[in-house]
Amino acid sequence: MSKTPSKKTKIFTTGVATLSAPAHAPAVPVRDRTLRFNGRWNYSPAPEAHTDVKLRPRYDLFIDGKFVRPSSGKYFPSINPATEKQLAEVAQGNAADVDKAVKAARRAYEKTWGKMPGRERAKYLFRIARLLQEKMRDLAVLESLDGGKTIRESRNIDLPLVAAHFFYHAGWADKLDYAFPGRRPRPLGVAGQIIPWNFPLLMAAWKLAPALACGNTCVLKPAETTSITAMHLAEIFAEAGLPDGVVNIVSGFGDTGAAIVNHPDIDKLAFTGSTEVGKLIARSVAGTRKKLTLELGGKAANIICEDAPIDQAIEGIIQGIYFNQGHVCCAGSRLFVQESVVEPVIRRLRNRLSVLRVGDPLDKNTDIGAINSRQQLDRIEEMVASGKKEGAELFQPACKLPARGFFYAPSFFTGVTDSHRIAQEEIFGPVLSVMTFRTPEEALERANHTPYGLSAGIWTDKGSKVFQLATQLRAGVVWAETYNKFDPASPFGGYKESGFGREGGKQGLLSYLKFD
Amino acid sequence: MTRQSPSFGRVDQIMVEERAATFTKRSIKAESKLQGLRLVFSMLDLTTLEGRDTPGKVMTLCHKAMHPAPERYGVGPVAAVCVYPNLVRPAKAFLRGSPVHVAAVATYFPSGQSSLKTKLEDTKVALEAGADEIDMVIDRAAFLRGEYGKVHDEIAATKQLCGTVHLKVILETGELVTYDNVRAASMLAMQAGGDFIKTSTGKVSPAATLPVTLVMLDAIREFFFATGIRIGMKPAGGIRTAKQALQYLVMVNETLGDDWLTPDMFRLGASTLANDLLLQIAKCVDGCYQSGDYFSLP
Numbered sequence: 001m002s003k004t005p006s007k008k009t010k011i012f013t014t015g016v017a018t019l020s021a022p023a024h025a026p027a028v029p030v031r032d033r034t035l036r037f038n039g040r041w042n043y044s045p046a047p048e049a050h051t052d053v054k055l056r057p058r059y060d061l062f063i064d065g066k067f068v069r070p071s072s073g074k075y076f077p078s079i080n081p082a083t084e085k086q087l088a089e090v091a092q093g094n095a096a097d098v099d100k101a102v103k104a105a106r107r108a109y110e111k112t113w114g115k116m117p118g119r120e121r122a123k124y125l126f127r128i129a130r131l132l133q134e135k136m137r138d139l140a141v142l143e144s145l146d147g148g149k150t151i152r153e154s155r156n157i158d159l160p161l162v163a164a165h166f167f168y169h170a171g172w173a174d175k176l177d178y179a180f181p182g183r184r185p186r187p188l189g190v191a192g193q194i195i196p197w198n199f200p201l202l203m204a205a206w207k208l209a210p211a212l213a214c215g216n217t218c219v220l221k222p223a224e225t226t227s228i229t230a231m232h233l234a235e236i237f238a239e240a241g242l243p244d245g246v247v248n249i250v251s252g253f254g255d256t257g258a259a260i261v262n263h264p265d266i267d268k269l270a271f272t273g274s275t276e277v278g279k280l281i282a283r284s285v286a287g288t289r290k291k292l293t294l295e296l297g298g299k300a301a302n303i304i305c306e307d308a309p310i311d312q313a314i315e316g317i318i319q320g321i322y323f324n325q326g327h328v329c330c331a332g333s334r335l336f337v338q339e340s341v342v343e344p345v346i347r348r349l350r351n352r353l354s355v356l357r358v359g360d361p362l363d364k365n366t367d368i369g370a371i372n373s374r375q376q377l378d379r380i381e382e383m384v385a386s387g388k389k390e391g392a393e394l395f396q397p398a399c400k401l402p403a404r405g406f407f408y409a410p411s412f413f414t415g416v417t418d419s420h421r422i423a424q425e426e427i428f429g430p431v432l433s434v435m436t437f438r439t440p441e442e443a444l445e446r447a448n449h450t451p452y453g454l455s456a457g458i459w460t461d462k463g464s465k466v467f468q469l470a471t472q473l474r475a476g477v478v479w480a481e482t483y484n485k486f487d488p489a490s491p492f493g494g495y496k497e498s499g500f501g502r503e504g505g506k507q508g509l510l511s512y513l514k515f516d
Numbered sequence: 517m518t519r520q521s522p523s524f525g526r527v528d529q530i531m532v533e534e535r536a537a538t539f540t541k542r543s544i545k546a547e548s549k550l551q552g553l554r555l556v557f558s559m560l561d562l563t564t565l566e567g568r569d570t571p572g573k574v575m576t577l578c579h580k581a582m583h584p585a586p587e588r589y590g591v592g593p594v595a596a597v598c599v600y601p602n603l604v605r606p607a608k609a610f611l612r613g614s615p616v617h618v619a620a621v622a623t624y625f626p627s628g629q630s631s632l633k634t635k636l637e638d639t640k641v642a643l644e645a646g647a648d649e650i651d652m653v654i655d656r657a658a659f660l661r662g663e664y665g666k667v668h669d670e671i672a673a674t675k676q677l678c679g680t681v682h683l684k685v686i687l688e689t690g691e692l693v694t695y696d697n698v699r700a701a702s703m704l705a706m707q708a709g710g711d712f713i714k715t716s717t718g719k720v721s722p723a724a725t726l727p728v729t730l731v732m733l734d735a736i737r738e739f740f741f742a743t744g745i746r747i748g749m750k751p752a753g754g755i756r757t758a759k760q761a762l763q764y765l766v767m768v769n770e771t772l773g774d775d776w777l778t779p780d781m782f783r784l785g786a787s788t789l790a791n792d793l794l795l796q797i798a799k800c801v802d803g804c805y806q807s808g809d810y811f812s813l814p
Contacts, residue, residue: 019524019703019707019738019739019742019743020707020742020743021707021743021744021745022672022675022707022708022709024675024709025709025743025745027744028743028744028745029744030744032744033740033741033743033744035737035740035772035773035775036773036774036775037770037773037774038773038774039774040769040773040774040777041548041551041552041555041765041769041774041777042548043542043543043544043545043548044544044545044546044547044548044549045545045546046543046544046545152541156541307526309525309526309527309528309531309532310525311525311527311532311734312527312528312531312532312535313528315531315534315535316531344741347741348737351773355769355770355773364541364542364543365542365543461526461528481528481530481531482530482531
């Protein structure tokens with residue numbers, strides 16, 4: 001057992017290894033140690049069929065169980081960000097429409113939904129979840145068409161999670177009394193919910209499922225660039241026989257959202273979006289009886305320690321920042337790499353970016369789809385320009401972007417410090433800022449030194465280090481040896497300017513309940 | 517020539533399995549499918565490793581290796597046939613004049629449970645009969661006992677005996693079990709002089725899997741970055757369908773890239789796979805599936 005290894009192989013005795021070529025091998029200069037990814041074997045296009053998916057030319061508002069024209073008579077175009085072509089027209093709701101929706105929600109709350117026993121509400125939620133599963137493929141295609149996200153993600157991640165949220169909360173509906181022993185949970189009433197464009201259906205599910213399970217009725221506003229799937233969700237509610245007015249969906253712009261925020265008969269507001277708008281909402285709600293939860297921006301630290309499994313950590317970096325084109329509030333956008341492993345990490349990251357496929361979101365092999373809107377693309381370009389101007393070094397793989405549509409190559413900056421704008425502000429795109437650290441204490445201090453606190457990631461092979469760091473990171477979600485993993489049973493939410501309140505899990509129910 | 521590397525590193529099981537699964541999600545269609553299938557075919561080590569193997573059986577295999585299918589399918593010969601040492605001589609004779617290599621398993625295959633002397637003697641038999649490639653097994657017992665020096669030295673001794681003959685080192689990952697072990701054994705094999713690392717003998721289950729192969733490809737990359745030497749990879753055993761084979765090809769394509777997409781750097785050890793590849797190639801060429809009866813048995 002204790003036989004001494006031969007001289008040639010000291011490798012396993014200390015854990016620190018010397019990798020060397022066998023004696024007979026010729027020396028290879030370092031410059032020739034490069035992997036090539038020039039497409040010797042390239043993949044043919046593999047587009048998901050989409051012509052069979054029924055897009056309506058025009059989408060109305062969903063109020064009191066019916067699709068109705070907006071009182072203004074106005075519609076705005078919804079475009080496919082991958083082609084810049086118009087997909088459909090979407091109704092522009094105004095304050096009068098919001099008022100109708102709130103009134104319908106109030107009626108439904110008082111007459112049916114608020115009084116209905118939990119076990120009955122659960123039946124509707126289960127039915128909705130099953131319908132979502134049945135229509136998953138079509139909804140995934142629509143989600144990709146309207147939002148630009150890859151079919152790979154909308155089909156494998158978004159839609160399964162949407163259904164999972166309804167299943168999970170259906171399970172809670174008749175068990176609320178047991179979730180909070182000794183207390184009597186009661187619904188709040190009418191919930192106003194405003195959701196972002198990065199995960200249109202998933203965010204709708206995060207908001208609606210717990211609200212409905214707890215006995216509230218809802219007025220939901222989808223983001224203006226991604227309203228279409230919300231209206232298909234409304235169809236599912238109708239098909240499930242959900243009583244009229246329990247869910248109302250009013251599409252529109254910021255003023256439509258403001259009308260919801262300022263409506264006097266709203267009991268609860270839930271907003272997911274930018275910190276800037278979140279602060280405005282918090283100001284408007286101050287001094288009213290409205291209960292508020294906010295899920296806002298982030299600038300998460302993803303920390304790679306020197307003892308991490310490097311090859312897998314690379315995958316964690318990729319999942320962390322390039323998932324959904326980086327349009328993720330909990331994206332691991334600040335990468336902290338321990339100085340002793342910077343070289344191998346960067347080298348592998350470059351190779352890894354070279355095999356990411358950017359292009360048609362409906363191609364089953366696409367890894368990075370379209371940026372959601374021209375406005376967001378401008379924002380990304382502006383931030384990247386600022387990074388370059390401040391002296392950081394940009395890496396982008398050589399990849400051909402489609403001629404039309406909004407696309408941005410996956411990118412990362414090295415030579416970034418804490419005082420760079422790209423290290424402080426949320427870019428919300430496929431752009432990573434790489435920084436280095438010397439000790440775990442330093443990583444921790446710098447990771448926490450941000451106005452945000454939504455999420456963080458840790459990569460180390462040492463379990464004790466995981467716990468040591470995780471307990472001290474000021475972030476709502478800390479992932480260890482993985483990143484961007486979501487589950488309806490796991491509460492999600494932020495510290496500091498990333499918002500307050502939790503969504504998902506038992507904790508998420510508290511956002512939609514009061515106690516006698 | 518030597519270069520400090522931080523460590524041989526560890527492997528995270530969950531993440532490596534998750535990453536390996538992503539390669540199965542690639543949709544390989546149309547031209548890329550046909551190209552991939554033909555490439556995989558050219559990378560085959562057509563294998564027969566049974567106690568009942570006779571020169572007659574080997575002859576069948578060799579002819580299949582050289583003339584796998586009608587010319588219109590554009591399928592060239594396979595990379596090699598893989599046999600036991602005492603069948604190398606007939607195999608060489610049958611394959612005379614063809615580009616198909618003869619690979620021989622050696623070093624007391626499949627268990628490796630004998631003395632170094634016997635293992636080298638076994639190898640010598642294969643070499644003297646004219647084997648172009650040697651597939652050796654590592655001493656898993658020694659590895660699991662922590663006698664890494666012994667494992668290393670046996671590989672080095674076998675390589676010394678082989679000289680310029682290509683040496684593939686079989687780790688038998690099904691017996692090493694953990695990914696950390698697979699990574700360590702891969703490093704050991706490359707450092708000791710193996711030209712290829714290979715997953716399995718085919719005699720132990722599980723044989724090749726996608727995550728195990730990924731761990732080995734990652735190790736090959738690490739070794740390449742450290743030394744500039746390109747080590748080949750051979751998953752063997754358990755790869756029976758064209759679909760599976762393409763998943764392995766996708767993995768190599770996206771992990772090590774262009775320079776490994778050749779039979780010199782990537783092989784698949786299999787026997788039943790060959791005809792499934794031919795069926796799929798025929799489907800691509802003719803537009804419809806053929807009966808398996810149209811393709812000769814390997």
